[in-house]
Amino acid sequence: xxxxxxxxxxxxxxxxxxxxxxxxxxxxxxxxxxxxxxxxxxxxxxxxxxxxxxxxxxxxxxxxxxxxxxxxxxxxxxxxxxxxxxxxxxxxxxxxxxxxxxxxxxxxxxxxxxxxxxxxxxxxxxxxxxxxxxxxxxxxxxxxxxxx
Amino acid sequence: xxxxxxxxxxxxxxxxxxxxxxxxxxxxxxxxxxxxxxxxxxxxxxxxxxxxxxxxxxxxxxxxxxxxxxxxxxxxxxxxxxxxxxxxxxxxxxxxxxxxxxxxxxxxxxxxxxxxxxxxxxxxxxxxxxxxxxxxxxxxxxxxxxxx
DNA sequence: GCCGACTCCTTGAGTGCTCAAGTTTAGGCC
DNA sequence: GGCCTAAACTTGAGCACTCAAGGAGTCGGC
Numbered sequence: 001x002x003x004x005x006x007x008x009x010x011x012x013x014x015x016x017x018x019x020x021x022x023x024x025x026x027x028x029x030x031x032x033x034x035x036x037x038x039x040x041x042x043x044x045x046x047x048x049x050x051x052x053x054x055x056x057x058x059x060x061x062x063x064x065x066x067x068x069x070x071x072x073x074x075x076x077x078x079x080x081x082x083x084x085x086x087x088x089x090x091x092x093x094x095x096x097x098x099x100x101x102x103x104x105x106x107x108x109x110x111x112x113x114x115x116x117x118x119x120x121x122x123x124x125x126x127x128x129x130x131x132x133x134x135x136x137x138x139x140x141x142x143x144x145x146x147x148x
Numbered sequence: 149x150x151x152x153x154x155x156x157x158x159x160x161x162x163x164x165x166x167x168x169x170x171x172x173x174x175x176x177x178x179x180x181x182x183x184x185x186x187x188x189x190x191x192x193x194x195x196x197x198x199x200x201x202x203x204x205x206x207x208x209x210x211x212x213x214x215x216x217x218x219x220x221x222x223x224x225x226x227x228x229x230x231x232x233x234x235x236x237x238x239x240x241x242x243x244x245x246x247x248x249x250x251x252x253x254x255x256x257x258x259x260x261x262x263x264x265x266x267x268x269x270x271x272x273x274x275x276x277x278x279x280x281x282x283x284x285x286x287x288x289x290x291x292x293x294x295x296x
Numbered sequence: 297g298c299c300g301a302c303t304c305c306t307t308g309a310g311t312g313c314t315c316a317a318g319t320t321t322a323g324g325c326c
Numbered sequence: 327g328g329c330c331t332a333a334a335c336t337t338g339a340g341c342a343c344t345c346a347a348g349g350a351g352t353c354g355g356c
Contacts, residue, residue: 012163214315
């Protein structure tokens with residue numbers, strides 16, 4: 001029993017590295033961003049007002065606050081994200097998607113969807129398989145694209 | 149369709165970071181190794197003669213040759229792995245598990261199995277779910293613990 | 297109204313990987 | 327036998343993240 005569990009865990013880790021490499025190659029080549037960058041932007045876009053506190057962003061992405069600070073820096077530098085203060089609490093600094101950010105993101109999104117579609121292409125993958133996989137992964141504490 | 153595929157991919161990435169963190173904490177705390185170290189040792193142990201060419205190890209682990217060199221170095225330093233030359237081809241340097249390595253690995257393996265069992269514990273996870281997950285992940289090019 | 301504990305965020309140091317370039321060895325070809 | 331290409335590995339530089347420590351701000355209790 002635990003042998004099967006370990007096998008599943010190790011396979012998951014292995015599958016992820018392959019998957020990340022593929023997304024990084026496509027997104028990097030076409031848009032100059034990494035999968036991590038893309039995920040970050042996507043999360044922002046999904047948030048109400050396209051802005052989030054950095055600490056919540058960290059939680060949502062499975063990073064530390066430190067990781068978010070460092071990941072956001074280059075995106076701010078190239079103008080996809082801005083820093084916005086909170087009127088009520090001077091400790092918090094929101095990260096907000098800019099207009100350019102939003103525009104660029106929709107382009108990236110198309111590439112990302114294509115890439116994902118290629119990876120899960122028929123005939124190996126039926127829609128039902130995909131749904132099952134998503135359901136199983138969701139149980140693993142991974143908060144995905146759509147919801148908790 | 150591609151939206152679901154992207155969602156699955158992102159959930160997988162997210163699930164992996166949680167999973168790795170958990171394994172790292174347990175393995176690091178009890179045995180002073182990371183999940184990456186453990187996986188490397190496990191692969192070696194599975195190979196005939198408990199030794200592998202570094203380039204094959206890289207392939208099996210989803211790393212570059214460079215990553216293997218750097219990952220192996222500390223394990224050689226603490227005596228879990230040795231470097232063995234090939235009699236026929238002076239370019240290749242095998243990595244081989246030492247006796248201590250083998251012994252330490254069985255301890256780590258127990259911890260890893262426990263951790264995996266906790267993660268996939270009932271009642272959320274039925275054995276059939278686990279099998280399904282493994283099967284789906286296998287299709288993703290992730291060569292796991294047991295097979296091709 | 298101020299103290300202490302807590303929260304949000306950043307920064308320095310360190311780790312674990314990557315890519316690109318270089319070294320050494322093997323082996324086919326003439 | 328002497329090249330030339332290719333393979334196996336290492337190394338330097340760089341990047342993305344972590345942890346630990348610290349600065350700045352908030353808020354409840356008194």
